[in-house]
């Protein structure tokens with residue numbers, strides 16, 4: 443089999459850097475495009491994803507291009523003579539950022555995604571295009587599912603979970619939910635109208651090593667980094683909010699299962715599913731057990747549009763791609779704890 447040419451936008455980020463490493467180890471010809479703006483987006487005055495940018499130097503089959511997905515010349519340079527696969531992970535991933543900066547959120551997630559699709563259509567119209575969508579496209583429709591409350595968590599009444607058939611409109615989403623949905627629907631359209639092989643992955647909470655979590659985004663990694671560097675943690679709300687969490691290496695395997703499949707156009711919810719759900723309070727308990735540290739916990743008011751529960755129904759992707767999550771929530775947490783401990787000087 444000849445080497446595949448694979449472009450990963452946002453290749454220095456959590457999802458992008460793990461995707462790049464996976465395909466580099468598989469022997470493919472990988473290009474990453476990233477403008478290293480994660481720290482700037484979240485007002486952090488030190489480096490973050492620059493760590494991943496340098497980390498990937500160990501793979502001679504990864505070519506790195508510093509550039510912006512909104513800039514057509516940068517995207518065309520990254521595409522070169524064409525790509526067999528494009529995995530579009532570049533994005534502004536924060537809900538809070540989108541509320542404070544809707545124009546930049548739109549320009550990165552909305553226009554930026556359109557620009558990558560349009561360049562792909564012109565340069566390599568037969569390419570496979572994978573889009574990192576989000577559960578936030580379902581917006582407040584998720585809030586309409588009745589909840590039950592127990593000591594440490596909320597749950598959907600009757601064990602309900604969210605499938606791909608949930609309505610995506612007639613409700614609020616936050617600008618982030620709207621700009622990500624623009625990328626989601628454009629990806630689908632470039633499949634149906636222009637014939638790209640496309641897959642939209644509506645991802646729930648993704649976590650992993652090399653995740654530079656901040657208070658505004660990447661809560662699992664942020665709680666771990668804060669605990670190990672003795673910083674206080676603020677929980678917005680009562681801490682009973684629940685997410686299903688998916689370890690990033692499992693996510694990348696789902697992407698590859700689609701790349702290798704014969705499907706033309708698909709939309710999947712992807713997450714850890716019911717067995718890998720955590721409330722913030724349950725996560726804090728695991729963190730205490732696994733680190734032995736005291737945690738300086740504070741509580742504040744609920745944040746706008748913070749879903750009380752989100753749990754993906756992953757039966758469609760399991761059935762169609764023969765994929766399922768392998769790394770449990772606790773094992774993934776331990777991996778991040780070890781990584782932060784090994785790289786403590788980077789966080790201090």
Ligand SMILES: NC(=O)c1ccc[n+]([C@@H]2O[C@H](COP(=O)([O-])OP(=O)(O)OC[C@H]3O[C@@H](n4cnc5c(N)ncnc54)[C@H](O)[C@@H]3O)[C@@H](O)[C@H]2O)c1
Nearest residue numbers: 452454455456457477478479480510511532533574645648
């Ligand atoms: N992490 C999650 O839990 C999660 C959940 C659902 C969806 N998503 C989506 O998955 C994607 C990847 O998320 P992540 O957690 O890896 O985020 P991340 O911030 O770690 O990675 C995103 C990367 O994109 C880069 N980037 C941002 N704007 C850019 C631009 N204009 N041009 C080029 N590069 C740019 C950043 O520098 C960063 O390296 C995002 O699109 C996000 O919306 C993430």
